[in-house]
Amino acid sequence: MKYSASHISVEMGQSALRYFQGFMPEFSFTDLQALLQYCQVRKFPRKAKLVEEGEVDDYLNIVLSGLVRKYVRSNNKDQTLQLATEGHVVHSELSFLTRQPSLAILETLEPTQLLSLRFDKMEEALEHFPQGERMGRLMLTAMYIKKDERRYARASKTVRELFLDYVAHHPHMLQRVPQKYLASYLNIKPETFSRLKHLGRKSQKINGSSKRS
Amino acid sequence: MDNYGALQEFLGRFLPLSGEDFAILKKKSAVVHIRKKDIITDAGDIELYLYFVVKGLIREYFYKGSQQVTTDLISEGTITGSVTSFFTGAPSHYCLQAMEPCSLVAIHKGALEELYRSNRSWEKFGRIITTHFLLQQEKQILSSTRLSPRERFLHFVAEYNHLVQRVPQKYLASFLQIKPETFSRMKHLLRKNHKKQTAA
Numbered sequence: 001m002k003y004s005a006s007h008i009s010v011e012m013g014q015s016a017l018r019y020f021q022g023f024m025p026e027f028s029f030t031d032l033q034a035l036l037q038y039c040q041v042r043k044f045p046r047k048a049k050l051v052e053e054g055e056v057d058d059y060l061n062i063v064l065s066g067l068v069r070k071y072v073r074s075n076n077k078d079q080t081l082q083l084a085t086e087g088h089v090v091h092s093e094l095s096f097l098t099r100q101p102s103l104a105i106l107e108t109l110e111p112t113q114l115l116s117l118r119f120d121k122m123e124e125a126l127e128h129f130p131q132g133e134r135m136g137r138l139m140l141t142a143m144y145i146k147k148d149e150r151r152y153a154r155a156s157k158t159v160r161e162l163f164l165d166y167v168a169h170h171p172h173m174l175q176r177v178p179q180k181y182l183a184s185y186l187n188i189k190p191e192t193f194s195r196l197k198h199l200g201r202k203s204q205k206i207n208g209s210s211k212r213s
Numbered sequence: 214m215d216n217y218g219a220l221q222e223f224l225g226r227f228l229p230l231s232g233e234d235f236a237i238l239k240k241k242s243a244v245v246h247i248r249k250k251d252i253i254t255d256a257g258d259i260e261l262y263l264y265f266v267v268k269g270l271i272r273e274y275f276y277k278g279s280q281q282v283t284t285d286l287i288s289e290g291t292i293t294g295s296v297t298s299f300f301t302g303a304p305s306h307y308c309l310q311a312m313e314p315c316s317l318v319a320i321h322k323g324a325l326e327e328l329y330r331s332n333r334s335w336e337k338f339g340r341i342i343t344t345h346f347l348l349q350q351e352k353q354i355l356s357s358t359r360l361s362p363r364e365r366f367l368h369f370v371a372e373y374n375h376l377v378q379r380v381p382q383k384y385l386a387s388f389l390q391i392k393p394e395t396f397s398r399m400k401h402l403l404r405k406n407h408k409k410q411t412a413a
Binding site: 072073074075079081093094097098103104126133134136137140141143144145147148149151152155156 | 275277282284296297300301306329333336337339340343344346347348350351352354355358359360361
């Protein structure tokens with residue numbers, strides 16, 4: 001089945017368009033329509049596994065709505081690597097690109113709709129979509145930069161700075177994501193996370209009241 | 214093999230590049246020789262080059278306060294640079310330092326972009342090199358999150374045994390996120406095991 005822009009809502013189309021224009025400003029609505037020929041929309045309920053450990057990941061996904069958690073199992077503990085919301089790319093890169101079994105697991109935390117490009121369709125798109133190669137390169141570049149910035153932040157900042165930065169940039173995530181996953185994503189002990197959250201709320205109150213006076 | 218032979222072999226692993234295309238790449242790049250301990254890219258610099266390592270060893274690190282944190286060790290046969298800075302044009306967080314005398318093939322960002330614009334097969338080349346960087350990065354992320362310090366150590370020894378001798382212990386320990394004391398103990402254990410095995 002072929003998909004076109006009419007298969008996804010205007011809002012989702014906008015969200016996809018914004019994503020592509022983020023690294024390729026000249027990307028147009030016509031380009032999106034052409035690209036959608038290679039894509040499919042996949043819908044999942046909450047708590048669905050998109051990829052299990054050991055499976056080969058066949059899809060590159062952009063989140064149209066919902067929330068996907070990417071994590072690895074490490075000594076019986078889960079380590080969250082990514083919390084992908086609307087407009088984010090999520091997949092098991094290493095498995096998808098090398099066709100090897102995945103070490104990472106992808107799971108939905110909310111009912112989720114994905115714009116997905118299957119590996120073989122990606123190869124077709126790279127060949128036939130006029131700006132495919134350029135787009136692929138820019139998309140990979142954007143992914144690399146994002147992950148490197150996160151790695152650098154994690155290695156160079158204190159736990160407290162990491163927490164405050166994250167909350168400032170993703171205020172809605174505290175409501176959407178269970179605390180244990182956020183703590184794991186930020187590599188903060190759950191107790192520390194609770195304490196920081198509490199402190200954050202207190203200082204907000206103090207700031208709030210001083211503004212009024 | 215001359216300086217470019219190794220590069221041709223490296224690229225050949227990803228995509229067949231015609232002799233003509235390789236000649237273009239050769240014309241657009243330059244061989245540079247770096248002395249031991251010289252800084253190739255400093256923190257705060259804007260990275261303008263990607264480097265293919267023909268010979269030598271490079272350490273990537275950043276400063277956390279006054280402390281150096283080693284983030285990568287790059288030896289012969291692979292490609293490096295302060296990649297994020299190269300992509301974004303923003304100042305580099307990282308320093309690249311030659312740990313040994315190095316011979317590098319350097320290609321300037323402008324030259325690479327010219328190639329990308331010239332035709333689609335160069336765009337493909339760009340995508341494949343970028344994929345390589347992304348895969349290396351993801352491998353490191355997965356290894357540092359999934360594996361215990363002991364597993365990371367054993368993994369590294371199995372895959373990069375030649376570097377264990379070449380890289381000062383403090384940098385290896387920092388790269389593998391292992392405390393220096395623990396690192397010494399692991400190395401010692403490994404030597405004992407090795408002796409036992411050879412004796413048996």
